[in-house]
Amino acid sequence: xxxxxxAGFAFIxxxxxxxxxxxxxxxxxxxxxxxxxxxxxxxxxxAPFTFFMAPEIGIPFLLGVFKAAIWGGSISAVTINTPGTxxxxxxxxxxxxxxxxxxxxxALEISLYSSVIGDLFxxxxxxxxxxxxxxxxxxxxxxxxxxxxxxxxxxxASVSGRxxxxxxxxxxxxxxxxxxxxxxxxxxxxxxxxxTDLIGGIGLIPLLIGLFALSEVFTEVEKxxxxxxxxxxxxxxxRATLADMRRVAPAVARSSGIGFFIGIxxxxxxxxxxxLSYGFAKRQSKNxxxxxxxxxxxxxxxxxxxxxxxPGDLVPMMVFGIPGDTVTAVLLGAFMAQGLIPGPxxxxxHATLVYGFFAVLLISNLMLLGIGYLFIRYxxxxxxxxxxxxxxxxxxxxxxxxxxxxxxxxDLGLTVIGGVAGYLMRKLSIPIAPLVIAMLVAPGLExxxxxxxxxxxxxxxxxxxxxxxAGLLSVITAGVLLVIWKHFRSTQPPKETPA
Amino acid sequence: MKLSKSMAITLACTALxxxxxxxxxxxxxxxxxxxxxxxxxxxTSLHASIITATAEAFxxxxxxxxxxxxxxxxxxxxEVMKSANDGYTMLFGDPTLNSLRPQVEALxxxxxxxxxxxxxxxxPSIFVAAANAPFSDLKGMVEYARANPDKLVYSSDNLNGxxxxxxxMLKKASGTRMKGIEFGGGGPxxxxxxxxxxxxxxxxxVVVADHISSGKVKAICVxxxxxxxxxxxxxxxxxxxxxxxxxxxxxxxxxxxxxxxxIDMLSAGFEKMTKDPGFLALIGRINSKVDYLGSKEFAxxxxxxxxxxxxxxxxxxx
Numbered sequence: 001x002x003x004x005x006x007a008g009f010a011f012i013x014x015x016x017x018x019x020x021x022x023x024x025x026x027x028x029x030x031x032x033x034x035x036x037x038x039x040x041x042x043x044x045x046x047a048p049f050t051f052f053m054a055p056e057i058g059i060p061f062l063l064g065v066f067k068a069a070i071w072g073g074s075i076s077a078v079t080i081n082t083p084g085t086x087x088x089x090x091x092x093x094x095x096x097x098x099x100x101x102x103x104x105x106x107a108l109e110i111s112l113y114s115s116v117i118g119d120l121f122x123x124x125x126x127x128x129x130x131x132x133x134x135x136x137x138x139x140x141x142x143x144x145x146x147x148x149x150x151x152x153x154x155x156x157a158s159v160s161g162r163x164x165x166x167x168x169x170x171x172x173x174x175x176x177x178x179x180x181x182x183x184x185x186x187x188x189x190x191x192x193x194x195x196t197d198l199i200g201g202i203g204l205i206p207l208l209i210g211l212f213a214l215s216e217v218f219t220e221v222e223k224x225x226x227x228x229x230x231x232x233x234x235x236x237x238x239r240a241t242l243a244d245m246r247r248v249a250p251a252v253a254r255s256s257g258i259g260f261f262i263g264i265x266x267x268x269x270x271x272x273x274x275x276l277s278y279g280f281a282k283r284q285s286k287n288x289x290x291x292x293x294x295x296x297x298x299x300x301x302x303x304x305x306x307x308x309x310x311p312g313d314l315v316p317m318m319v320f321g322i323p324g325d326t327v328t329a330v331l332l333g334a335f336m337a338q339g340l341i342p343g344p345x346x347x348x349x350h351a352t353l354v355y356g357f358f359a360v361l362l363i364s365n366l367m368l369l370g371i372g373y374l375f376i377r378y379x380x381x382x383x384x385x386x387x388x389x390x391x392x393x394x395x396x397x398x399x400x401x402x403x404x405x406x407x408x409x410x411d412l413g414l415t416v417i418g419g420v421a422g423y424l425m426r427k428l429s430i431p432i433a434p435l436v437i438a439m440l441v442a443p444g445l446e447x448x449x450x451x452x453x454x455x456x457x458x459x460x461x462x463x464x465x466x467x468x469x470a471g472l473l474s475v476i477t478a479g480v481l482l483v484i485w486k487h488f489r490s491t492q493p494p495k496e497t498p499a
Numbered sequence: 500m501k502l503s504k505s506m507a508i509t510l511a512c513t514a515l516x517x518x519x520x521x522x523x524x525x526x527x528x529x530x531x532x533x534x535x536x537x538x539x540x541x542x543t544s545l546h547a548s549i550i551t552a553t554a555e556a557f558x559x560x561x562x563x564x565x566x567x568x569x570x571x572x573x574x575x576x577x578e579v580m581k582s583a584n585d586g587y588t589m590l591f592g593d594p595t596l597n598s599l600r601p602q603v604e605a606l607x608x609x610x611x612x613x614x615x616x617x618x619x620x621x622x623p624s625i626f627v628a629a630a631n632a633p634f635s636d637l638k639g640m641v642e643y644a645r646a647n648p649d650k651l652v653y654s655s656d657n658l659n660g661x662x663x664x665x666x667x668m669l670k671k672a673s674g675t676r677m678k679g680i681e682f683g684g685g686g687p688x689x690x691x692x693x694x695x696x697x698x699x700x701x702x703x704x705v706v707v708a709d710h711i712s713s714g715k716v717k718a719i720c721v722x723x724x725x726x727x728x729x730x731x732x733x734x735x736x737x738x739x740x741x742x743x744x745x746x747x748x749x750x751x752x753x754x755x756x757x758x759x760x761x762i763d764m765l766s767a768g769f770e771k772m773t774k775d776p777g778f779l780a781l782i783g784r785i786n787s788k789v790d791y792l793g794s795k796e797f798a799x800x801x802x803x804x805x806x807x808x809x810x811x812x813x814x815x816x817x
Contacts, residue, residue: 044544044566048552051781141696142680182571185681186658189605196577196607200569266690321709322690329686333545336705339784343709407565447683454680455652455696 005127008355012056012363017356020057021364024064025371031065032072033379035082035209036401039069039270040326047334055338055353060360062334066327067310067361068368070270071115074303075375078107079382080394082213082401086204087270087306089436090278092212094291094298101294102237104380109240110248110296111303112372116365118256118304122311123361125260131347134319137264142451143462147472148265149445152272152437154479155279166430174438177202184447197410204439206402206411210418211425211432213398217391218423248300251281255305262305263312268444269325270306270313275437277305283479311361318342318354526761527560532588533751534565536575536596542685542703546619546749547591549781550772557775558768571657572596573606580608584754586761589616592752593661598801599808600659610805611755615797616762617769618750620782621790623723624665625708625733626701627716629692637720637739640699644675653699654688655679662688664808665701665722665745667815672741692716703747704729705786722746729786748790750797766794 012018031042042065050058073088078095091111098107125133140148153171180191181201192198255277262273281301282291291298313324314331321343323329335342340350347354382390402415425432456462464470531554535547547564554562567575572595579590590597590613601610626637634640644651656662658681666679680697682688685706692700693715700707700716704727711718711730720736721727722745736743751769753762772778773791782789792800 044548048548048564051549051552138690138694141691141694181569182573184683196574196581199577199607200574267687316690320690320693321706322686322693330544333548333785336545336785337549337781341709341786343713345709345713407567451680451682454678 001128004351004355005358007352008357008359011352012060012356012359014056016054017056017060017360018363020053020061021064021360022367022371024061024066025068025364025367028065028068028070029072029075029371029375032069032088033075033084034401034404035076035084035213035397036205036404038085038205038405039066039073039087040330041404042069043327043330043334047330047337050334051337055340056356058334058338059340059357060364062331063357063360064364064367066331067119067307067364068371070307070310071112071303071368071372073306074111074115075108075379078104078111078299079379080213080390080397081216082209082394082398085270086208086440087274087309088302089208089212089271090274090302090306090433091299093278093302093433094293094295095302097292097294098296098299099383102383103294104383105376106238106240106244106296107294107299108376108380109373110244110299112369112376113240113245114248114252114255114300114304115307115372116369117252118259118306118308119310119368120362120365121253121256122260122263122308123358123365126311126315126361127355127358130315131319133264134315137266137316138320138322139468140265141466142448142455143466143469144472145265145267145444145448146452146463147469147476148268149441149448151472151476151479152276152441153445154476154483155276155283155437163429163431166428167434170425170430170432170434171438174435175442177207177435178439178442178446184443185450197408202439203402203405203408203411203414204436205405206414207418207439208436209398209402210415210420211422211436213394214415214419215422215426215432217395217398218419219426220387220391244296248297251277251285251297251301252304254280254284255301256308259305259308260312263309263324264315266316266320266322266324269327270309271325271440273309274302274306275433275440277301283482314361318346526586526764527558529587530560531558531562531586531765532565533562533591534567534575534579534588535591536572537566537568537684542705543591543593543749545785546782546787549778549785550619553772553775553778553781554768557772558765571660573600573608576613577607579752580612580754582754584756586753586757586765588753589765590752591749593749594747594804594808595657595660595664597752598805599664599812602805602809603659603812613752614755614757614762614794615801616751616753616794617766618748618792618797618800619769619773619789620787621746621748622703622705622788623721623727623744623746624661624701625704625711625721625727625730626665626669626699626719626736627692627707627711628699628719629695629697630715630717631695632698632717635717637734637736637741640719641669641673641675641741644670644673644677648676649678651675651677651699652697653677653679653701654691654697655681656684656688656702657681659812661685661703661745661747662701664811665743668722668743668745668811669701669736669741671811671815672743708786728788750792762794 031037043062070087073084074091076082076084077088077091078099081092081096083089083092095107180198183190258277259273278301281297282288285297313328316322316324317328317332323332402411452462533547533551535544537543551562551564567578576590576596579588582588634643685702688700691697710716718733720734720739722736722743773789
């Protein structure tokens, strides 16, 4: 393996490949940072151009776009409270809270370092054990996915603050919205009222943009006063320190593991990984009360989890030709158009090239560190723009972003509805995160549940007779019991802090 | 390929800049749009990106790939059906969307809302079984299903989808009962087969071929009248004992009412494209088989297919 990797480095360390990876990273950060333009779209739009390039140019470019876009999504999450991609949704929880305190640079730097560490960890695992891990990942059948989605839902409990009934309401709303569209198995129309636009379901991204960004603008407009003064860029501007990184290290380590694991499972990726990582970090943190109010652990966990999922996603794609998530589904196409048919024989037929790509993943991590640093230096200035100038631009960006997803006017309406709903939810202190998580989880959960019950002829026993499913079920049960126990223990002495 | 690269970039720039000028020039005088009704990464979007990347040389205008996924293809198809019938917006259609489903499901569009322009490719399905399945050929598979009704669990795609129909044909022809689980598409369906959660699957060569040659799955038979060129050792289903012929095509469709001369021009453009060595080289890399049919011939083939699928569907559902 080591000799393969060395051959891979030798093959890929040429000006063309390096330049391609570099420009991919710059494109990726920009696209990721623009709300509505997701990593999937970036790769889908740019992939056809790589068909005409040699594989050692085209693929490094796309890999650069992929990983940089996932990090780039955090820039807008921190600076304007809008996740640039769904994978950055967990970042708005704490990243923007830090920015409000004038610590945008600190938040962005911690996110960058965590992203690079998570990605690096995950890439090393990919190189070391892709084949054997993929063999485990495909054993995940519908019952195992049901349990995994339930686990994600349990983490809602940890991101929803102290208002359990309100969080349940928000979760339920998310599930109901996710039911709109075509029934995934029978194809019957649900809650569409004959409206063609609703057949495709409610798009997550347009709604997300409304819920987070537009509602923030509404709240600020209501205050009718500038929230952020022009901040002076002085020497006292807080930066990420070694002490910060030491403090977030456990969260980063845990989230990298979670992210990689979620990544290697076919069909789910960074969007779920960021929330699971965030939830676990809060559960394990010594300072859980900081979460949602600018916790650097929250920032680090969300980002390292999301970025660790990227190399993980490549595992099933390269070993079995099965995409780990939607971005790798597009990457799969780009590989195939290069004559590199991902699958069992890719590693034998094209060893040098494949290890060359692994080398690119490692090198581009370092590049992301450098380029990301430069971006932060200038982009954190966004939070210093006077609100009177910033918010109109945010509104324009919101609509441009949600239109870009599907070129659909209907989605613009969705963004407005999301904005109003988000505003009301803030007013009533109903947490928004559970709704987003429920919408992310619901389609997969529904499919997996119905597939499992088909497999078992309707018997729920299938969830305990399969070892992996049963193992996950016990983790969930333990988690729920722990939450209940903590709740009762903490409510014994009535020491309620306002959330 | 150096030249083509710069061509591609120019093409992208033109695509962005051209919409507003020169409306007096003959058709097409602005970029064409090819709508893929499925998510990126699948067979359809892969073909569409190759077609749109090479199109300008054959149509005199760039062609933009528009991905409009949702509702198992219904959303994109509906959007094209409602678009102006001026020839600029095309649907990248297939047999389930354009032949079968409008006849048997309540969809927002009808079969004759679309006019065929050109068939681009055409491919059979290959039945495969898990490496540890208790059967290795079609006869064994049918016998197993007969002896164990509803115990043969297979990976399916969507209701009335490619795999779904292939297995309905097999069940009908063999008089057996098997249990299909819909996984939404070929990728997840194949994953479940590889993971040992299901026993069989039927899919396009591009999805199954590599797994067959690596021995991860057992090839059963090809749903065609002749064997698949790249895997000559797999028998046709007819040779293996049960006659099943089921083809999957991808082709361009326009909304009804599009002027005939524009349909002819588009059709001619696709014909030139499918004969171009550069295009064929790209399409060959993804294991696809180009099989062009012009508008009229394509319409006749589809009409026959629609009748056959309706008869089949009725015979299965009764």
